[in-house]
Amino acid sequence: MSASPDPRPVPARRGPGPIAWLLPPVAVALVTGVWAGLVRLGWQLPSPGAGSVGAHGPLLASGFFGALIGVERAAALASGGAGGSRWRHGWALLAPLGASVGSLGLAFGMPVAPATGLLVGAAVLFTGASLVVLARQRTLFNAVMALGACSWVAGNLVLALPGGTVPAAAPFWVGLLALTIAGERLELMRVRRPPRSAVLALGALALALGASLGVGAFAAELGARLTGGALVALAAWMLAFDVARRTIRVPGLTRFTALALLLGHVWLGVAGAIGLVAGALYAGPTYDAALHAAFLGFAFSMVLGHAPIVLPALTGVRLRFRLRAYVPLALLHGSLALRVLGDATGSAWARAWGGVGNALALAAFIATTALAIERKPHRPT
Numbered sequence: 001m002s003a004s005p006d007p008r009p010v011p012a013r014r015g016p017g018p019i020a021w022l023l024p025p026v027a028v029a030l031v032t033g034v035w036a037g038l039v040r041l042g043w044q045l046p047s048p049g050a051g052s053v054g055a056h057g058p059l060l061a062s063g064f065f066g067a068l069i070g071v072e073r074a075a076a077l078a079s080g081g082a083g084g085s086r087w088r089h090g091w092a093l094l095a096p097l098g099a100s101v102g103s104l105g106l107a108f109g110m111p112v113a114p115a116t117g118l119l120v121g122a123a124v125l126f127t128g129a130s131l132v133v134l135a136r137q138r139t140l141f142n143a144v145m146a147l148g149a150c151s152w153v154a155g156n157l158v159l160a161l162p163g164g165t166v167p168a169a170a171p172f173w174v175g176l177l178a179l180t181i182a183g184e185r186l187e188l189m190r191v192r193r194p195p196r197s198a199v200l201a202l203g204a205l206a207l208a209l210g211a212s213l214g215v216g217a218f219a220a221e222l223g224a225r226l227t228g229g230a231l232v233a234l235a236a237w238m239l240a241f242d243v244a245r246r247t248i249r250v251p252g253l254t255r256f257t258a259l260a261l262l263l264g265h266v267w268l269g270v271a272g273a274i275g276l277v278a279g280a281l282y283a284g285p286t287y288d289a290a291l292h293a294a295f296l297g298f299a300f301s302m303v304l305g306h307a308p309i310v311l312p313a314l315t316g317v318r319l320r321f322r323l324r325a326y327v328p329l330a331l332l333h334g335s336l337a338l339r340v341l342g343d344a345t346g347s348a349w350a351r352a353w354g355g356v357g358n359a360l361a362l363a364a365f366i367a368t369t370a371l372a373i374e375r376k377p378h379r380p381t
Helices: 018-040 056-078 090-107 112-136 140-160 166-192 196-216 220-241 253-278 285-315 323-345 348-372
Strands: none
Touching (some): 018 056, 056 112, 090 112, 140 196, 166 196, 166 285, 220 253, 253 285, 323 348
């Protein structure tokens, strides 16, 4: 993904197309998951669904993040990519749909077996789409992203197996996000011809992360520490080599995107450091800090940074960048810092209000995005 260096609207397609209709269930999964998260924090709110509190993790990890990545991958394949019929790979559309429907099913009373079966099927289809992309273009960055897809399959399988739990599946979901984003950042580096040593180092880190996740399936404590170390190293690699270090000097949307990316890399390092020091986590404040550093600080910061670029391409709307886009970004990172501080100090107040700030960041993101939509000028009759 790249960013426009000025505040002019990002070019968009003429119409939304079928891909855009995959976004509403993704948005519903996001809102439901965030609402359920507030209930989990102890706020006296009506539960959005019978199983929504327990489905908080799958709603965000698979129903939102996994499905959103799946929408992008489906758009690349369904558009014809390297040629051929426009809908030759239309089956890839079922991956994000299955991820959102499966996670929402867990939240709203669908039996666990079919709901988790949908999640596994979605991840398998997404992996198939990733392998098609890799076959078209055999590059390291596509291989890294395909490895991330395999991590999603593993995480959803862990959840679907008898006795499967969210804490056991969560490291694999983090693997999906870390490997996908690292692969995307490597893809952008091609323009500047990165040092061969840096490219090889990323390949080694991706393999190390995948191997550590595999170790964790059999030796949780060792695997958690190895995974934490791999995440710290991956975050350090992205902070050292990401083009965002240069593009942050360019004003407008480019600077905004770069800042969101760099802040996200820092939070990935925080999540990895917690895992490296604390080992396997299953509940409690430290678990809360590690998971939200990865999913909110790292992954959702990437969403905020790329939304002005991706949404026009997927929906056909035109967005104009405005400085108010920094409001949800500041809310996200400030409230997450408060939440993690509460986890570290045992302050239930800081943790709870940090969670509220996280939700407000989402609301501000929706509002600023809606305000950025360019309306067609009225044509006199």
